[in-house]
Structures are given as C-alpha cells and as structure tokens.
Amino acid sequence: MTLLQVKGLGKSYNSETQVLKNVDFEVNAGEFVSIIGPSGAGKSTLLRCINRMVEINEGKVIFDNADVGSLKKKELRKLRTNIGMVFQHYNLVPRLTVIENVLHGRFGYKTTMQGIMGRFTEEEKEHAFMLLKKLGIEDHAYKRCDQLSGGQQQRVGICRALIQEPKLVLCDEPIASLDPNSSKVIMDHLKSITTDMGITCLVNLHQVEVAQDYSDRIIGLRKGEIVFDGPSKLLHEDQINHIYGTELRELITV
C-alpha cells in the first residue's frame, strides 16, 4: 500500500537557487528508506516538505491520501500528528524532564487548554514509560534532558516521535552527532520501529555504509534531483560516486 507519494516536488528558498527539482518517488507502508547525498543536496528540505515544515513550491506531496500542500491549519496539525520527526540535534527542551519531553509528542491530540495545562491521561503516561523502557532509558525518566548523553537524548527524541503513534517517522540525520556505538544503538532502534511496529521510516543519512546495512531501499539525492532510487543491494560504487561526485576511495566512511 502506498503511504507517501511525492510528485514533481520543487522547492526554492530564493529565486536564484533551486533546492529541489522535480522530485518523484513513492514510499510503501512498512518500508525503511534512506536518503543519501552530499551536504546541501536538499535532503533536509525534502523531509520538511513532507510534513510541511517548509512550504511546497511546485508539485504535490500526498500522504495517506491527503494533499499535504493544500491542507488548512487544523488539518495540517492533524497530518503532523501522523508523522513523527527525529532530529540531528535531538531538539528536546533541555530544562524539562525526559518524561515531559516524551509527552510533548501528544500535543497534536490536545486542545489548546489541555495542552497549556499539561493534562495527559494515565494511558498516555503509561505509554510514555513503556516506550522509555523499550528504548532502555526508563531509569532517566525524571532527569532533566540536559543531563543525558547525546545517544540517550536521541532515544528520548525517538520516544517523542513514537508516542504520536505515527504512520511515518522522518529522521533528519539522526546519528550525525553521535559516536559509532551510540549510532549503532540508534539505528537498531529505528530499524526495529519498522520491523516490530510496522511504522514506515524515512531517514536522511550521511554514512553510505550505514544506509546500505539498514535500509530496504536507498534514494540518492544530488543537487536537488534524485539520481538513484532502488534496493540498497543495487547501490554500487559507480552510483555512489555519481551521487557524491567523487571517487569512493576519497570518501571517508565511518
């Protein structure tokens, strides 16, 4: 079943540079897709067009049969509750506790007043603790987020995305600020989101080898255009060179 369709997507922040050009792809429910490409290729912009954190200029994004570009404010909030997002710099509120940060993922389901008062149901709280346990950070639930390590903070970020009960999780370079060990833990968790919970994952990555190891499918982006789209085992050296515009031996791989 097709969950996400991107048709002829184009985006430019100013008149001179076109960040995305005529991007076309489809993602089926339950897929784990990586997007690779050099810095400035438009990976982050592409992800943000899907939940409309940036406005779409040309083309269409259709998520779960809804045209993302034409949604009104309320419908857009509704859409965003169905799409979780994980960031490179975790983007937690550092002064709040872990559990508070996780529960922020429920705001999309709340009215203004419920949200302001911070009224969460017991089920939501139990769900939050269950997710923390699943990611192995239940001990830290009442710690302030700025006391956690990078890898732990990223796991809080994943919990925040999962408590939304999303159909799709967008990950914007989730391991770019982490050491190799924590990176592996995070990637394993992301992979298990897809395999165990059946949630579709769309991951921006810098590390080609990580992308090959973990994903079912890889999309290669270069200067705002898709130059590769296929199963990860079909991604060979010359395609990687084409995506990055270099020889493979020049790439420093982690």
Added chain:
Amino acid sequence: MEAGRTNDLPYIKRTKDGRINIKSGNKIDLVVKWTLIILSILTVMAFFFFNYIGLQWDRAIPETAHNLRVMFLEPALNHFSWGEAFYQVGITVGLGVLATVIGAVIALFLALMAAENLSRPWISKSIRAVVAVIRAVPTVLWVLIFAIAAGLGSEAAVLGMLFHSTAYLVKAFSEAFEEVDAGILEALRATGANWWHVVTHGVLPSTFTYILSWVFLRFEINFGVAVAMGAAAGAGGIGFELFMASGFYFDLREVGFITYAILIIAVVLEIISTQLKNRYFPASTNN
C-alpha cells in the same frame, strides 16, 4: 614567521608604521578616539566658563562636610515615628511591586507577540516600534502625563511606572524568547502542537530564569523610581517624607535616617533576589 614574506599580501591591513591590525573596524576606533578627545577638551574648557561669583571655597567645603556629618552620622526621626517610617517604606515598596508585577504580566503577552520567531513580522515590528517610543520617554514624564488624567498621586505614579516597566520588559523578554533554540520550536511544531503549546511547554520553560532575572532587576529599578515619584508626583511613601524632610523642614538628621532606610531596603531586596536565583535556578548559567 618571516615578516618579509607576508608583506605583499593584499588582505592584511597595516597601520602607518607597518604593524598588522587585528581590528577590522578602523573607522569605529577613529570615531571613538575623536569623541573622547573632544569630550575631554569640552570638559576642561567648561571649568573656565563657570560662574564663580559668590563661591567661597573656605566656607563651602567645611560646611558641606558638616552637613554630610550631621546627615549620616547623627540620623534621627523628628517628624514621624518608627512605625510611620516602616509604613511609608511599605507604601514605596508597594508602588514598586504593583508596577512591576502588572507590568511583567502585560509584558509577557506583548513580548510573545514581539518575538520574531513566535509572531508575524508586521505584528512584531509594530509592537517593537511602539515599545521603543514608550521606553525613550523617561518614567517621570509618563507619571506626569498620567497625572493629567488621574491627578497627582499614587495612581498616576503606578500607571506611569507600569507603562515604562512594560515597555522595558517587552524588549527584555522578547529578546530572551528569540534566543530559544529554533530546533525546539521546530520539533514541537512537527508533533502537531499549536502556538500555545509551543509557548507554554517549549519557550517559557527554556526562558523562565531569564524572565525572573529581568523582573527582579526591574523591581529594583522601580523601587528607586518609586522613591523619586513620592517626591515628584506626590505618590506618598518614603520618597514624599524625604522630600518634606529636606525641602520643607530642612531637617538633615531625618534626611540621613530616610536615606539609610532606603539603603537597607535596597540591600535586602538585592539579597533576596540573589538567594531566590541561587536556590531555585542554580543552573541559570548553563544554556
């Protein structure tokens, strides 16, 4: 490194004697230097144009010293009692608290609208413009302006101080809000949170200590202004007593006593605010 080798590189800026500059803004340095020189010359020249007629140095200096001694070494209360003094200090503190608290609440909402990352550009710009104008007019003038409507007294004083405090705090708060990491706002919006959710659970927790610090600072300022307003706008309180003691009764001892009372209150306020900050926000330095 050999000096000769870098000589011909065009992007190195040098002074006349060939030394390398490490400041980029040569013009700014020059303007600052000349401003200081001109101000110094004007200050020295001013002393030659003062009106010295009637000034007797041999009398002026010892008598000033005598007055200061009476004021600060022999403070006493002559026209009112200790209880009265406390009551009047209380009124002054009350004026300050009222203006600060109401001002802070109003400023909080206006600052949310004035912060560029939380608001639309035209709303933010117009609030900033209005607030800048209000801040440019001194508090005393606002009090006198409100005195036209409310009559001289505590109402006009509180309104005027409130006006200026609000404007001051809007600027301080909105700048604190703009410092909030854009990623936090993005992450919350991406979960489907609306504006109020982002503000109450993302922006305010991140900036709470700054907001509190600014409110305390403004309260200290407002206490000082409230003393002055007691005299200038007849708002009552210890400032009015000070005005009566100095301008009406010429009672130096009482002036000294009142000055000490104000000083003690100011020190106590400072201690309380430092204690509060240390106790509840030990980590206010990080992030």
